[in-house]
Amino acid sequence: MTHRTTKLLGTAALASLLLALPAFGQEAAAEEVVETVSEGVSADVVFILNSFLMIFGGVLVMWMAAGFAMLEAGLVRTKNVSMQLLKNISLFSIAAIAYYIVGYNLMYPLGNWSIGADETGGFLGAFGIGILEAVGITADGADDFSYAATSSDFFFQVMFCATTASIVSGTLAERIKILPFLIFTFVLTAFIYPIQASWKWGGGFLDSQFGFLDFAGSTVVHSVGGWAALAGAILLGARNGKYNADGTVNAMPGSSMPLATLGAFILWMGWFGFNGASQLAMGSVGDVADVGRIMANTNAAAAGGAVAALILTAIIYKKVDLTFVLNGALAGLVSITAEPLTPGLGTASIIGAVGGVIVVFAVPLLDRLKIDDVVGAIPVHLLAGIWGTLIVPLTNPDGSYINQLISIVIVGIFVFVVSLVVWAILKATTGLRPSEDDEALGLDKAEVGVEAYPEF
Amino acid sequence: MTHRTTKLLGTAALASLLLALPAFGQEAAAEEVVETVSEGVSADVVFILNSFLMIFGGVLVMWMAAGFAMLEAGLVRTKNVSMQLLKNISLFSIAAIAYYIVGYNLMYPLGNWSIGADETGGFLGAFGIGILEAVGITADGADDFSYAATSSDFFFQVMFCATTASIVSGTLAERIKILPFLIFTFVLTAFIYPIQASWKWGGGFLDSQFGFLDFAGSTVVHSVGGWAALAGAILLGARNGKYNADGTVNAMPGSSMPLATLGAFILWMGWFGFNGASQLAMGSVGDVADVGRIMANTNAAAAGGAVAALILTAIIYKKVDLTFVLNGALAGLVSITAEPLTPGLGTASIIGAVGGVIVVFAVPLLDRLKIDDVVGAIPVHLLAGIWGTLIVPLTNPDGSYINQLISIVIVGIFVFVVSLVVWAILKATTGLRPSEDDEALGLDKAEVGVEAYPEF
């Protein structure tokens, strides 16, 4: 694996680039072609590479669903593990269907806004099921030949939608019935997530009027999951026995640290697809180098978050708390997600480290507010998501701190209020909580009928 | 991640395609080249992209071996977990060697049939070890420059062979000795799987005479594993204590739901390689868009299977049984495997959902027949595999229902009968079952000597 020649390239590389372009008999023809086959890559190859990047990324982001499942199964108590697993595989499946039926076109109306317009700002996208291109299209049959296959785009985007729902399940664990949870999941993935995502990624008003920047979704995905979870946690209340009248907190340690750690590693891995493939393009030298930058920065931020939590908990608690280190790494990942491209490696590490610090301080703060967040999803996804979004202008000159803040607030109010209303309706209809007896017995016996570890 | 331009492309895309093709000084030369560098992608790039797709897919399908191991370890009782893990890693290793020594050329004789011929129908392929192309080949050294590297093809195909063997181990868990199981694995992966696979994928008689369609192996892989498992289950008998004389069934719940769920997620992820890379081509706009279609459809079918099982068990049993939801997702995946390309997203979801329904009804049916299928592999892989294969003509006009049925029956009879003979020989020689004491003690202590969780 000896690599990289030791000579530095300058004009030589330029010459080699020019040689790489096709030569032509006619100068005029050459000029026209040069525009299209920019830098020696034909439009077809660009299309193929862009599409494959999203396929690659989609597989990795799907894998994050397993990461959330393992993380949450490890952080709940034994009696609720099967329920947590059930919720995770079910929410992922429901999200896949909801996004197909309504979410995809709500999020990407391609100019056909139900409310608003590209020029004045889009507010509500199009209604209709997701339709892929026909089998075996040629370039002229592609929906957008300059971008990528609609199928690969759908495959990638549906995974982001599912990720948002995964975030909610962790916070509300151990005390919510399955039916209201799955109904909320449907509303979140069919409507709430796609509508607000359209404001930025569908070219809606946050994108066109506010210049909001959110590369891979610190706000659009992670904070949205966090706001929806926060609204649910407030209406749902804490687990019985979690908070004492005297203000003290009863620790309810998770059932399996190996599962939680596996979950964190899976999420770390999957995040390379989440951030890296959000470049949405790999058909030029610049694009693939950018994908590499994003990968390296994403890794650096996760490492920064883990090390920050490691050092901080060692200082504060005199012991190194594994769950904080795991959540520190995840907070580092969330923090870099709004802008994984423009920072250098050092800046990326520091942005991630701040995410880790946020987690260490926010977890006890939430407990003081008696907001029972079983896996720490609110600090990790909501607070680090806000941090990551706010800090974008530090490295990206196209960003504005005030517009980032305004956008965060707009998305936050929309998601929080709508979620609160939906949770309230569910509370009044299906009810949210199992009976006290069922909660004490554990949801595995009460609702799933399958114990996680029946022989132990 | 703002994406997709809002303008629709038509003639503009066509023009841009034409511009992407190299321009030439001579019209005649141009015409010749256009055929080869179809749509702006050179033959070398096509070769590279095709080969890489299979490498990518091979890694994902290999990962399915871990999925089967975790699924099965989670669904057997604690005393047999180490054995189940041992069987899974061993069968995967034996399959890799058996397929190299004899399976690969039996499956892909490239016209050199031992019995039969391409024109009249191939029945038995070629004998000989698998030989890869030399190091650093150029285009003229490639075995088939219009396809892909033999190495990438072998790497991808060996994983399919191993998958077939993985299916068997789950059904026969907890009461088969390791030696006969591993001998059967060798026979299955060296001979049974490759011979019947040659009939379709090696261009044999099911492909050439019957026009049998099986895109990625609902029949060729999954039902084959299922038939071999069924033959074994019949000869082996049920676990001691599973079925009572009065016809009632003793539940023997699996030891770890987190492992079973992890296994299902791993399989779901790996299936993207299983189906997606079975396109075997990614060197054109149409091929990469098709790979994306397959990915999206595969996901939709899994989701459909999970949701169908979720709703159905909630209605029937009043509780949502996690193991049914997991197997529902897997049945959805098996169902779509015979034709993951031609359906739309909605049809794919429904095809998968029917798979999920099959599982919910077939599991108790097998128990009534006193066929003890520990992990539900027969409903998932055999029955959903048959369903998926039968339904191909619904969306693929090249298929014929009667020819699909005939092919399923031919493959089924061959695999079931040969497997039955092999199992019978093993029963008469090595014996299949451990002693009653050993079975009661657990195979981990009796045969492996390593307990799965020694401290619990």
Add this chain to the structure above:
Amino acid sequence: MTHRTTKLLGTAALASLLLALPAFGQEAAAEEVVETVSEGVSADVVFILNSFLMIFGGVLVMWMAAGFAMLEAGLVRTKNVSMQLLKNISLFSIAAIAYYIVGYNLMYPLGNWSIGADETGGFLGAFGIGILEAVGITADGADDFSYAATSSDFFFQVMFCATTASIVSGTLAERIKILPFLIFTFVLTAFIYPIQASWKWGGGFLDSQFGFLDFAGSTVVHSVGGWAALAGAILLGARNGKYNADGTVNAMPGSSMPLATLGAFILWMGWFGFNGASQLAMGSVGDVADVGRIMANTNAAAAGGAVAALILTAIIYKKVDLTFVLNGALAGLVSITAEPLTPGLGTASIIGAVGGVIVVFAVPLLDRLKIDDVVGAIPVHLLAGIWGTLIVPLTNPDGSYINQLISIVIVGIFVFVVSLVVWAILKATTGLRPSEDDEALGLDKAEVGVEAYPEF
């Protein structure tokens, strides 16, 4: 998935290759271009494909960190599981930062040696942080347009550095405090690993003066981790109660075979990136076919190692020991890592099988020497690493047995001596071992404050 045409290609393929090359109006221009767009792939596409291969590989090698974490968590006793998980995620994070701050340029000085020179032999690389190319580079902005993006290279290489540190944690498990372990990790990943790696992969004296061959790191990565672990194990001593005065050994079985098996499968999967992407190139027919060869050989070697350990333990111990089979597969992987390209499938299987044999005999040997290697990392990574490196000349005519041996010895002495010094300094300062009480209590309670399975 019917594949491969049945006709064999020869001159036809050559003709098709030639046609794939752009045609030109002027013969002179054509000649110049042919050199650059070698075999129909433009320089830009080569750059993109090379870079993506490393991105793909980097993701897979990162995943190996999870593999080590699961393997080790499964092989330590319950009371030390959280600690082992904590060490694994922490070492990975520290490695990411250390390699960025100092390791990368020490390893790849690009000719700017602090001690030595390309011509006479490089000994100590350059000091400085890792700097990626700017966002959105064009070909002339690439550090090495003929190779790949620096970002993708860094991303791939940082994972190798982390792997080296992962190896150490397993050997020293259950009796080392976290602080000295993490400090050693920093020294290893910032200095020890990069310096010796520069000797080969940075173009240093082992590469330029000795013609040392180590494709993906049997010596440069695996034996280095093994030497560092061995030095630590000697200074640290065995776990209390492991060895009796009469020479007998107390078995201390691992807490979870499913986790250990999962870890082995993860490592097997990740190794496809480790070896396959070490080709560092995928922009030609030959390169992608070689990547496929490496993948197939890597799989064959792992299978060979597993089967060898399976058969051997069945013969020796009359039971098939799962942990030996897992370590046999890993030893097969380490064995093939020095030369995964040139062997055929059969040779690769045998090279791996010898690795499996080494493990079966070396594990009890280490116990006789009272070197307490909790997970068997020294047999797997050090001994099989030496074997794999020594055997390179069997299939690669560029190699020399004597130069391989000399290089192994030089790297071994350097790493072992420096590691011994660092461990000795740590022993004299922070101390290495927890108190006897803490060790008996378990490190999870003593240092982490989080039990792995609090409810069991």
